[in-house]
Amino acid sequence: MKIGILGTGMVGRIHAAKLIELGHDVLIGTQDPAKTLARTDKDMMGNVPFGAWHKDNPKAKLATMADAAAHGELVINALNGHACVPVLKALAGELRGKDLIDISNPLDFSKGMPPTLFASNDTSLGEQIQAAIPGTHVVKALNTMNAFIQVDAKSLANGAHSSFVCGDDAGAKERVTAFLKTAYGWEDVIDLGGIANSRGPEMFLPLWLRLWGSLQIPSFSIKVVR
Amino acid sequence: MKIGILGTGMVGRIHAAKLIELGHDVLIGTQDPAKTLARTDKDMMGNVPFGAWHKDNPKAKLATMADAAAHGELVINALNGHACVPVLKALAGELRGKDLIDISNPLDFSKGMPPTLFASNDTSLGEQIQAAIPGTHVVKALNTMNAFIQVDAKSLANGAHSSFVCGDDAGAKERVTAFLKTAYGWEDVIDLGGIANSRGPEMFLPLWLRLWGSLQIPSFSIKVVR
Numbered sequence: 001m002k003i004g005i006l007g008t009g010m011v012g013r014i015h016a017a018k019l020i021e022l023g024h025d026v027l028i029g030t031q032d033p034a035k036t037l038a039r040t041d042k043d044m045m046g047n048v049p050f051g052a053w054h055k056d057n058p059k060a061k062l063a064t065m066a067d068a069a070a071h072g073e074l075v076i077n078a079l080n081g082h083a084c085v086p087v088l089k090a091l092a093g094e095l096r097g098k099d100l101i102d103i104s105n106p107l108d109f110s111k112g113m114p115p116t117l118f119a120s121n122d123t124s125l126g127e128q129i130q131a132a133i134p135g136t137h138v139v140k141a142l143n144t145m146n147a148f149i150q151v152d153a154k155s156l157a158n159g160a161h162s163s164f165v166c167g168d169d170a171g172a173k174e175r176v177t178a179f180l181k182t183a184y185g186w187e188d189v190i191d192l193g194g195i196a197n198s199r200g201p202e203m204f205l206p207l208w209l210r211l212w213g214s215l216q217i218p219s220f221s222i223k224v225v226r
Numbered sequence: 227m228k229i230g231i232l233g234t235g236m237v238g239r240i241h242a243a244k245l246i247e248l249g250h251d252v253l254i255g256t257q258d259p260a261k262t263l264a265r266t267d268k269d270m271m272g273n274v275p276f277g278a279w280h281k282d283n284p285k286a287k288l289a290t291m292a293d294a295a296a297h298g299e300l301v302i303n304a305l306n307g308h309a310c311v312p313v314l315k316a317l318a319g320e321l322r323g324k325d326l327i328d329i330s331n332p333l334d335f336s337k338g339m340p341p342t343l344f345a346s347n348d349t350s351l352g353e354q355i356q357a358a359i360p361g362t363h364v365v366k367a368l369n370t371m372n373a374f375i376q377v378d379a380k381s382l383a384n385g386a387h388s389s390f391v392c393g394d395d396a397g398a399k400e401r402v403t404a405f406l407k408t409a410y411g412w413e414d415v416i417d418l419g420g421i422a423n424s425r426g427p428e429m430f431l432p433l434w435l436r437l438w439g440s441l442q443i444p445s446f447s448i449k450v451v452r
Contacts (some may be wrong), residue, residue, distance in 0.1 A: 222450055
């Protein structure tokens with residue numbers, strides 16, 4: 001399957017590596033490919049520059065945002081929360097009619113740690129993105145756990161934990177749910193309803209961040225026990 | 227143990243019934259006991275008036291807020307979120323030096339369903355309560371699941387799910403954690419740190435509310451799988 005991944009940070013890289021391993025045709029999008037490959041600094045989370053990662057993952061093809069969005073039959077938004085809305089709005093043409101998996105979180109690091117949310121309570125980043133690209137089927141998913149677990153649910157407790165989808169298009173949610181199960185091994189995918197319900201999983205982040213602080217490991221997830 | 231419970235709604239009643247069953251000496255506090263007993267209307271959640279419940283639970287003693295707060299060696303805040311801060315502030319004298327388990331959530335039903343939060347992101351009800359009664363050890367706990375599960379963790383999946391505590395006083399958190407384990411059967415109680423971390427479990431509520439909507443049952447809880 002042709003898949004476009006928007007964003008060259010750790011989340012985008014981990015999804016790209018997994019999807020290439022599964023045999024998908026992946027294009028990773030960035031604003032300026034030459035500039036991204038030329039970077040030598042680590043990011044704010046201490047991750048190696050993209051070029052260094054790329055040497056170990058030569059099958060990962062880098063392109064402009066527009067080319068990656070145009071390439072994908074399915075597109076994954078792995079952009080920094082702050083960047084999402086303007087970048088995706090500019091890609092409205094390339095994304096029209098497609099399913100977009102939105103993993104982003106509205107994290108605001110400007111007021112210290114742990115970060116607060118720049119959209120919450122009576123709005124969410126998921127619904128702001130959907131409003132910016134009304135011709136695209138936005139499905140909020142996988143924003144509630146570490147990226148390594150996102151792409152390999154069975155790596156934790158043999159998959160005995162939960163993930164969520166929200167979106168206004170029933171068909172897109174079904175396709176994304178099937179993709180999460182088939183590609184990433186998720187067994188428990190809970191449909192929370194329309195895209196405005198992104199407020200739920202996004203507002204889980206403040207608890208996730210504090211659990212990370214308490215448990216001192218990022219490799220955890222929640223199971224909805226019922 | 228002498229326990230004061232503030233609030234005569236379903237949460238207060240369920241805790242009272244459980245603690246009386248366990249042999250504790252419980253006093254339930256309300257603003258005006260005569261008025262509470264005289265009520266004949268159901269509450270907004272469709273629960274029977276306190277008097278009707280009281281007939282089936284004759285051992286549950288009703289008193290003023292001040293008497294219930296003074297009575298308890300341990301006090302449980304089961305008040306409506308909106309009412310908490312002024313009511314507790316007025317009880318600062320009776321509550322001084324005591325442990326207060328705060329179960330409340332800052333739910334705002336004024337803008338339709340599901341409710342939003344009237345305190346979140348850069349504040350929380352837990353920390354507002356602590357600021358209002360600085361002489362009391364406030365421990366946020368049990369606000370992330372239905373009251374029947376709060377008092378009987380083993381009623382769901384034999385207890386294989388998680389609860390959280392936040393509080394500024396380490397001794398109070400230890401005592402409350404021991405109480406949750408002994409009285410209510412909790413096995414996995416995760417310490418999230420100081421009371422300002424109440425933002426985490428309180429901001430879980432928007433996800434809890436949407437899970438309730440999707441699952442169509444209130445009898446669920448989350449397990450932190452790690």
